[in-house]
Amino acid sequence: MRDTIFTRKPEFEILPMTADDCAAVSQLHGQRFARPWNDGEFLSLLLQPNSYGFVARQTNALIFKPPLSGFVLAREVAGEAEILTIAVHDKVGRAGLGWRLMQAAMREAHARGGEAMFLEVDDGNAAAIGLYRKLGFEKAGERPAYYADNQGRKSAALVMKRVLR
Template sequence: MRDTLFYRQPEFEIVPMVSDHCAAVATLHAQRFARAWGDGEFVSLLLQPNSFGFVAWQTNTLIFKAPLAGFVLAREVAGEAEILTIAVNDKMARFGLGWRLMQAAMREARNRGGEAMFLEVDDGNAAALGLYRKLGFEKAGERPAYYTDESGRRTSALVMRRDLR
């Protein structure tokens, strides 16, 4: 329970993603997505000159090596930025970490010359949609029956856009 005497609000350190982080990133991605990307895919994307990412670890934990709390991977090309993927550990949900990771990605995209940022989100992912809308993203399009979950159910991908200027 979060309001007990011994509860501590988690604190996070967000740092640029490097190749050494990709195994932990792939592990978290597999926990959060039906179609998991391997660490090789993350390394390959991260090594592209227009790609960048951030990872977050909890800093105020008693665990010697805390699991990855979250990450975001993005790219910027010719003024357009795109969130490739983002995930937050289930145990770290509702602490503002997704917000902070998105802010870091938007700031970096803007610094690289990005004028707009795009992302795709499953239309059934209410938590993600709420976050993106609070960040100022608006629906720009839809890809019907784009995602397939473990049960074989198909859902649409919403394409969302936000001005970075």
Template sequence: MLENVFSRKPEFEIVTMSADDCREMSELHGQRFARGWNDGEFVNLLLQQNTYGFVARQTNALLFKPSLAGFVLAREVAGEAEILTIAVQERLPRAGLGWRLMLAAMREAQARGGLSMFLEVDDGNGPALGLYRKLGFEIAGRRDSYYQDAEGRRSAALVMKRDLG
């Protein structure tokens, strides 16, 4: 019976992001991106009127306050929404969190009057590209040498778009 506690499939809830989440978001962003954003940058973005986000937390964790499993930060202005950043813990591949976070951001964009959503993704990020394509995003443009990794290698950003209507 004790083995069930340790092998239980994690369960998550997606909730509205708050400024209290920014420190953990900064830590996760720094783990997943070559140039992480600090908590002050997240707070400043979140305080902007048109910016919103969601966090994923494990609901069946053995901790008092479950750690941040993932988040998405977006904004909507004049009918156009944009994913500013999204990150999921590396230890949770293919758990469906990216999918659920993106759906939450897309629904909120629509509720705010968004007609389309844009995002940028590293052209070498196969898992993210697969997710975005499954969600109906299509390549709308390319920015060569946009990203730089920790070793200084540069890669292109693909600009992707999806209609929300």
């Protein structure tokens, strides 16, 4: 009994992102990216009529419960959708949350008329690239020296695409 309490698989609910989520989304983004976006930037993007997002909250945490477990922000315009940013809290990584957030974003893009979805990913982020490939994304292009880390090192952005039909 005691082992099941401490090894319980995390459970999450995926909900539409609202303006009230922007501060927590910004905080998580700042933990995961070298150039964080502030809550005003998230709010500005979210309020655009073609943008949408989802947040994930853990529902069964006993000890550590982050205010936000993950999020995805996307937009769809004229049949093309784009993942603007996505992040999962490091305490709940490898729990399938990125997969679920991406699925929610792809379903919403398709419902809005999206025929294809694009994203950019740092070419050094093997975990994210692996996830995107499992979701059916393929490399469509590359932007050399696109990202810079906190030490100023540059890395390429892979542009990936998935057909949604």
